Amino acid sequence: MTRGELRVYLGAAPGVGKTYRMLDEAHRRRDRGADVVIGFVECHGRVLTEAMVDDLETVPRRRVAYRGSSFEEMDLEAVLRRRPQVVLVDELAHTNVPGSGSAKRWEDIEVLLEAGITVLSTLNIQHLESLNDVVEQITGVRQRETVPDAWVRGADQIELVDMTPEALRRRLAHGNVYAPEKIDASLSNYFRAGNLSALRELALLWLAGRVDAELEQYRSEHGVTDTWEARERVVVALTGGPEGETLVRRAARIAQRGKGADLLAVHVARSDGLTGADPALLARQRLLVESLGGTYHQVLGEDVPRALIAFARGVNATQLVLGASRRGRIARMFSPGIGATTTALSGAIDVHLVTHEQVGLRTRARAVSPVSRRRRLAACALAFMALLSVGFGLGFSTDEANLASGVVLVFATVTVVALVGGLWPALLASVCGSALLNLLYTEPYFTLTVAHPQSLLALAGFVVVAVSVSLVVDQAARRTREAAQAGAEAQLLATVAGNVLRGSRPLEALMERLLETFSFTSVSLLERRPGAVGGPEHRRDPRDWSVVASAVREGEESCRAPAQGDIDVPVDDRLTLVVRGREPEAGDRRVIEAFAAQAAVALRQERLAREAATVKPLAEADRMRTALLSAVSHDLRAPLASAKASVTSLRSREVSFSEEDREGLLAMADESLDQLTRLVTDLLDMSRLQAGVLGVGLESLPLRESVFAALEQFGGEAAAVRVDVPEELPDVRADPGLLDRVLANVVGNALRFSPAGAPPAVSASWVGDTVEVLVIDHGPGIPEEDRERMFVPFQRLGDTDTGTGLGLGLALSQGFAEAMGGSLAPDSTPGGGLTMRLVLRAAAPDAAGAAPPPGGAEGRADSRT
Template identity: 40%
Template sequence: MADNDRDNRPSPDALLAEAQKETRGRLKIFLGAAPGVGKTYAMLETAHERQREGVDVVIGVVETHGRKETERLVRDLPALPSRIVDYRGRPFQEMDLEAILARRPRIVLVDELAHTNVPGSRHIKRYQDVEDILTAGIDVYSTLNIQHLESLNDVIERIAGIKVRETLPDSVLATADEIEMIDLPPEDLLKRLAEGKVYVPEQARRAVSNFFSAGNLTALREMALRHAAERVDAQMLNYRRAHAISGPWPTRERIIVCIGDDTASARLVRTAKRVAERRSAPWMAVYVETSRHGGLDEPQKDRIAQTMRLAEQLGGETVTLQGEDVAAEVVAFARERNASQIVVGRPRRRAWWRLPAATSVTRRILAKSEDFDVLLVGGEDTERSPRTFETKAPEQAWTWTSYLIAAIGVAAATGLGFVIDLWLPVPNISVAFLVAVMLIAMRLGRGAAVFASVASFLSFNFFFTEPRFSFAISDSQNILTIVFFLIAAIIVSNLASRVQVQVDATKTSARRTANLYEFSRKIAAGATRDDVLWAVVHHVAATIRGKSLVLLPDEGRLSIAAGYPPEDELGDKDAGAADWTWANGRPSGRGSTTLPAADWLFLPLKTARGPIGVLGMQMAGQEQLTPEDSRLLETLADQAAVAIERTILVADVEAARLAAETDRLRSALLSSLSHDLRTPLVSILGAASSLINYGDALEAKDRRDLAGTIQDEAERLNRFVQNLLDMTKLGSGALKPNADWADLNDVVRAAVDRSGKLLKGRQIKVDIDAGMPLLRLDSILMEQVFFNLLDNACKYSPPGSQVTIWARTSKDLALIEVCDQGAGIPEADRERVFDMFYRVEATDKQTAGTGLGLAICRGIVEAHDGTIKAEPGLHGAGTCIVIHLPLGAPPTLDSNETAGV
């Protein structure tokens, strides 16, 4: 009953969490796979339902994106006015957090939880504003797309080819009190997109080509459903803990396999793996470490370690529990993890004379697990895992000297008994013998303690019971005293020796854990492969108090990658042993059963992908590894293999990225050369050929037109070559600004005059603050920047539209914008347009260009310690290239210099 009462009590963490929720607002997130599935619409409909129930609901911020159905729902709900934030000389609307906290509604609607606030707001991200609202005790309804989770950022980029800029930590979703999944099949979403219910037609066409493909939407939908299911499962577990519900709720299959020190454990693990794989369920291998663990022989300890390692290799989670009742610990753990099935081995036959307390673990689990399915795995696993290298036998826990010391201890207790006998009754003398037995048990072990118990019994009987100096007992009361003394002495000796075994096991476990922790910390801190290898060899050498090295494959053969102390080469015997370990994946060398004549012992470094190298070690002198050291080194080898594989994977990913980038640049360069060199050359050749062949027959006007064509195309070709040269100089660092104080108006006017032919048919508006101070810059290079920006604006904006150059000052920066009225740049491409040879795909036709203009602009601006980025134009129309340049204090002329002028 005590165990049941304990299981039915809520945990302290659950009680604390519930107490905190009492004063905190509740967060409900409407989660969707992609924009347009109806998250905001569902949130507004739910808000209307709560409003009809009499709940005070207000709108903090809701983005309708021009959707009529959404706008109709917004009109019927009270909304707090937005806060106007001035940024870069323009007003932006943001949610008014202060107004919400002052108004204190029951529920506030906050759309787009991952939104980034305009600089100047209280917080950088909107979810931080929501945290303040929840802390104030106000409930929040919000919306979120799955691609905005930080942990999925790289996955989304691989799937959709788009880098999501606005993200939030996964913990925000994990702390939500309620999640409502808004699901829409990809076919229906694409239909809504085509009907203009998600974006305006122009944006919809770009969305379909870039993000809204059936494959992308299906992958996003799967991730959203999976995260929602995991969150619901976590909420269910928290509910069970908070309400002290002991029984498991089998909402999801979870399998636990109970392993021991017998040879059948490997069979149990493989069976659990197959069962879990068929059911697509997570599974765990559990071992309960009792006080008898320290008394296991080395083969048994090895089997436990190898079984746990096998479970990890098969993809299971491994857990080690501490306790005396194996069955109770396993069942309690199964309840805690909400397991649905426990896998155990068939109980062995017990001798008829065994006590009921010796009932097998399997039978006790069956008796306690009425809430679980228990799978009994039959058969005896006859395969044994022989040690692949020899270890030093553990020292005997006791010798004949232990019994001699025990006898001396009993003699000392007898002498103390004579002293006690002078003042106290006979029964009190037994305390001296019990203390001696307990001390002997703690220091010398169980055997010596039992010997001391019997010796104390005889000594107590001979010297202190009547008649004295005889083993006969005349008083019946003394018979009970002496018998109970013997029983108490044996019990005390067993308890004391068991405690000592547990203490020794705890010390060993603590040393092993500390060693593994220190090793994990060192290899985790290694950024490169050399750092990891150095950490491995240094730690292994310190562990064995000898030498160590790591051999990795290089051009088809093993070579020494790192060693401590540094080692350049191995002898023939050692090299042969290392090659054998690499080829067969098993230990070899000194102390092993394979090639024992070698001076080094070699362990394979293996991961799930296969062998990656060999770990070598050499003990000092003729020492051999202890069994505990051998198991520790095997674990270190596994961790080292994973760490080395991590660095290899990082290098492979970087090499693949560089190769892909090289291929992209090569393709872009070939495309640019074929288009931007060939096109003007064809025009020049055609015009020149016409002049040569038909010059006399052509009128003067036609000849001028052909000559103008030659000039225009030659200038176009010259600009292309100049861009290539400038990009080459920027890449090599040869392009250095020759900075001097200059008037921005003069630089802009020079660029406008130079772009005269490009600006034909377009309006140019220059709006530079009259108080703009002189800027320290290279006038020629900055003129090239503005020329490239004007050229770019003309290419991507319709004839007759306006191109604006706007400049103001703000604190210590000059803010400059070059804006057009074209189709604009998609959000996903606004950063990539500054890459070499990258061009945004036009929606109607391919616009001529090399993809170098903006890359050159960024290189020149950054050389002036400035920044450049692309932003949407006013009301989302067109594109603004925004430049920030540092302001300085221009030199002033004193009166003498002015007079000289």
Template identity: 45%
Template sequence: MSRGRLRIYLGAAPGVGKTYAMLGEGRRRLDRGTDVVVGFIETHGRRNTADRLEGLEVAPRRRIEHRGAVLDEMDLDALLARRPEVALVDELAHTNAPGSRHAKRWEDVEELLAAGIDVISTVNVQHLESLNDVVEAITGVRQRETVPDRVVRDAEQVELVDMTPEALRRRMVHGHIYAPDKVDAALGNYFRLGNLGALRELALLWVADKVDEAMRRYLSDEQIAGTWETRERVVVAITGAPSGDHLIRRAARMARRSHGDLIGVHIRPGTGLREGPNEELLAHRTLLADLGGTYHETTSDDVAEGLVAFAGSVRATQIVLGASRRDRLSELVRGSVINRVIRAAGEIDVHVISRDDGAERAALPPAPRRHGSPLSRRRRAAGWALVVVGLPLLTVVLDAARNSIGLPSVLVIYLLYVCIVAAIGGFGPAFVTALASTAAANWYFTQPLYTLRIRDPEHLIAVSAFVSAGGLVSLLVARTARRTADAARARAETEALIDVVGADVGEHDPVGVLLSHLRITFGQIGAAIFVREGDRSWSVVAVDGLDSTPVPSEGERLELGEDHLLTLTPGGLTAADRRVLGAFGARLVEALQRRVLEAAASDAATLARADELRTAILRAVSHDLRSPLASIKASSTSLLQDDVDWNAEQRAEFARTIDEEADRLDDLIGNLLDMSRIEAGAVEITVRAVGLDDVIAAALASLSEPTGRVVIELDDDGPAALADAGLFERVLANIVANALAHSPADRKILVQATSRDDTAVMRIVDHGPGISPEARATMFQPFQRFGDDTSGGVGLGLAVARGFMTAMHGVLSAEETPGGGLTVTLSLPLAGKSDALPLPSPAGAAS
């Protein structure tokens, strides 16, 4: 008897239509003549789902008593006895009632499959065992019912039932998922847009992995060796080199742009010995994980072959390598890993990334001296060592072979040695070698021996030619070395100037970047810029590389315009260095001028905002403040009239008008003062643990409007937030007052208080006309009314609320209520202790 086949409909969240799709598939198979039985279905009261059951045979349920309650479960024995071709079993992750044969429904399904019955089932992504902790981190809810991943992966077909978060929330509002009394709570918690988006991405990625697994199996079964570029996979070679972080970030950007996978690999030598700890490699491994990549290690005697083999095993489409640090000679002797990877990669693209200039930038090489050797001190020392040690040894060897070689051969060997010394040590050691070689050839190998006299004129010509050739070779090598040093210096200066030109691209304030480039380029310990304050005093503008406060009188000095001074420590620059330094100085002057202009522009913008605020306040004073004053004046004047006999009811009405308009005036003035404090950054707060239930009660009590329409929902644990109690109360009062003013009289205002991770969250949900997406972008700015009447205030309530929340290091945001209206969310740090904590008020809290 063959095993049954499993088909699963996977969803991102409840309500996406998994059960509906499963029943649709059952009806299609039934229409084709297949024997289909519904083993267990849960409609959750959804009419459309119940309608899909029509015409399908439904197996009877087994009723189990547990602790006084009767629970309905799938009757596994009845279904096995019925033996349909296909069984529809809903909710694969369900936990069976105590007393059932199996603890989990997926175990019941396993038995049905073993009996040869095909099963179609449903499951949500949050029930997969491997994703349980991820889902809890996203939603704050831990799923107790889970399914082992292997059960779902072993299914013959897994079909994703997909729906956008917005569409799912609309279904919720229309009552297609939960009962109306549960809709608001669900939308504010599990069914938030962010949660649904993250769960949808998890489901898509999980299904994509399963599809990828199936494709790998197909490629293996069909013995297809090539790479199918169905998904970009970027493999980055990690060596533990200092510039590796630049390489990993570059590879991560490449993978992100192509929506591909980032895979890091470190090739260990195949010696059987494990490398010692490498802190750089550990740091690169951590960085790779932070950027969403995976880390692998493999062993190979040949780095290039091992890297290409690994890339092929993971079906990589791109390989990213860092530029080689080897010199030319080393590459010629040992070969180039990069070239071997390119030749062996085949269809895989290979990217060679240059080293990070910021991390690898070297100082300018010293300018070659006009008089003296342009070579380094080490090379000159090596040349003199060849003169002192090598030439005597060569002479001893030639003397020992006197009987085998003649004078011409000796002179050629000495000339070759002179060329070697010239190439290494320059003109001085080579010229001395030429003279000493001439003397040695004359003394040991020219007749008469052991004298400096030359008997044969031909030998005299040969020795003279040798001396001339040796001196000429030494001179040519010295000139070549000087020109090479000049070219290296020119190239370094060009690179430094290119860095200067491009240093401020994309930088908000390039002074610090330029200063750092300057210090590294000239090999200085520290660099600083000072600005003149008065006739003799200077203050530091920027500093790089120095731990202590710099002094203007120390180090090399360069004036930057009339008011700025650049100092380099310890200094010691050459004339050539100062020429390049002049270019740096010009760019620094431009950057400093840019900083001054930006500061002036910022001050001008601040003044402009202040003028706008002042104009708005004057407009509010001239109109909105006069209205309550006019009402108070009219009512009080009427009460003071002696010629009119007002009855008690009329007098009471005048008194109520005065009282209401005085309260309104007090609110207006209070908001104006609060806004002024926020704009000035003068909000003083004391943060402590504040119970959300206490804040809600105090805020509602402070409102003059009736609050009977406000419905409060609190978590059982009564969360507390770190906030200033008075400011938090004002914020909530402003938000609730707005909701009451703009909601229909027959609609409730919902205030929810809950905790999520380390955050206390309060949501105020109304079902009024709402605010358009365009208006939501400016709704928290001062004096915004959005076309409503002017009787309610000057449009400062939401701006004050945002300013107070920012001052308390909280977040205030707004979104559309599904079905119409506005939902305002207040988020503050969750209280962990009740100690008072004074915090500085951030400047510009309302901005």
């Protein structure tokens, strides 16, 4: 059976017109003769959407009973029996009510696709799993209903339904998205212009990534290797040399000429793990690339030009930026160089050769022997002694029978000397060995004179072979040492990078690590003060520098100016790493420079963390201010408007009210003003709690009386509440007014959410010096991941409006409980529902009038409901 096609209408936010666009497509397909039905479409009371639904066939929905309530879901089995060509299924991220079959609606859609039915569906960008955390940071709302990105990317078609933030806010203000009572709160919170702009950009970027993937798949399937300039991508090649920053900035300027162009930096490393690149320079260049909005990549390859071209074609690059050759004229005569070879291989990719200050300079400094002077002298002595031993061993005999043995022994001597002392002692050994063979085996014997040309040719061949052997052995030994050093450096640098990523103080860890690794006496990271003037005096004056971080051994002091150290490594224009203790070797300096680059990263990381910590209270204050304005504009305005309308009506002389009507209007005004008083009181109490100035007067209170006093506020509703508060409970230490408000709030919530036939219950027990009150309901409950948000001010979970109020009840209740030395926390009710657990301190026995009975744990168990 052929799998059906999936078409998804993707939007940045609710209300952009996804469902309307889906219905419009359904009408077009129906008019072309397709069999189209509606599986599930949610109109949300929008008139235009309802008009589009009226003339389309709709499969009746399935009603599912859950926890005493009835819900409507798509009837999957009915749609499969109907077997249309096209079915409309709205809101694919929706979570089905338990008992519906599949847990998620997108799983129902997968069943329809497997049955060969084409599906049209809708999705908001905030429901994608990979963007869930990002959306929460932007909007402050975590989406519980998500769908895997991979499943959505597998859709046959994804169409973006786009709308500017201003247009969407106008739609919302005109009542085309939500009911009028939700407009003010929505405009002030989720539908702020900044939120909508960010969500819109997320949707565009996510869809652009899918378009790139589709383009890459098409190119791969059709064997397309040529560059398609669908988007400018600029690749800059970095060698790890000092010219890298010039190349990166030049490439960034090229990328900025085309809007939306990508900048990619690539470094080609040798596959043997050895590299001539400076890790510190590469680290700084990587930071520069990332600060300019680009990405850094590293690939392996022996043939640099082919590796660059392969990478550029793999990312569909349009331009490649290279540095002009640093080699001299003689070197360029023998090889065209990387730039010319890359240009010849580039094809449709434009290659830019950028000049820089390093042009014409040698690519590498004079080779320094990795073998110490002492080892070279020891190798020379070994060669002299070994050759003498060979001569005495052969008895300085000219017997041709000893010729083979002499040649083998001399070759062995050259090889051993090359391993011990490197190239030059081995060359000396080969020359001396050839002279020994000349003395013993060429006529005239025991002289350096060569009588026959054949003998001269044989000696020259021996020297060439001996020199070749010594070169090969020295090169192998050199590479072995370089590989071991490179491995050690890589392990050390990996540890350094790990220190930056882990720990709360990565900069201090880096300083300590550098101090221990190279046995320095002090390590200091200095930062130039603003306004300091450069020059020699500037390097010596501690007043021009500040110590950002340091690590010193006991009894030592940190350096306070670059001139006070044995070596200083400039990191950038402001930062310098200064060490004291010993002069490091050339290879060690490269690693120290890498430490310095990572120290700059760690410093930036710490400063960003401090800035984030500073900004967080401001962001929280802004959120609270926004929520307060929303609450004031909505929740305070309603009772104020009711009271104003009642008073205005009573003062009117145009209408004559009966006594009954006058009493009704006065009662409405009185009730509205009482409600307004409670709201203002809650606001003032919340401000006192946050400022830490709430007045609390603790005294001994009988808990049973406090519970019944709180229940009296609910009148007849309280009759259904089951109460199990033992009379022998000890008194509690609490503030009478605060305790009454806490109990009233949690009991009121339990009454509001308890289903019919399952009234809430209040029970109390004690253990030790604490008394615990449980307010139990069997309502819908709250998922564990949302329980912390229950106590956030100005918020109602699920964006529901279940009555009047600012959303401060639970926040105030928790604050009051903690102010009295107790706690308030949610828990799950066995069988479903929510249990609020209020813990208070028990009063002293003499104050309570009675002490808890012995065996507190048993007493607690007996007193539970």
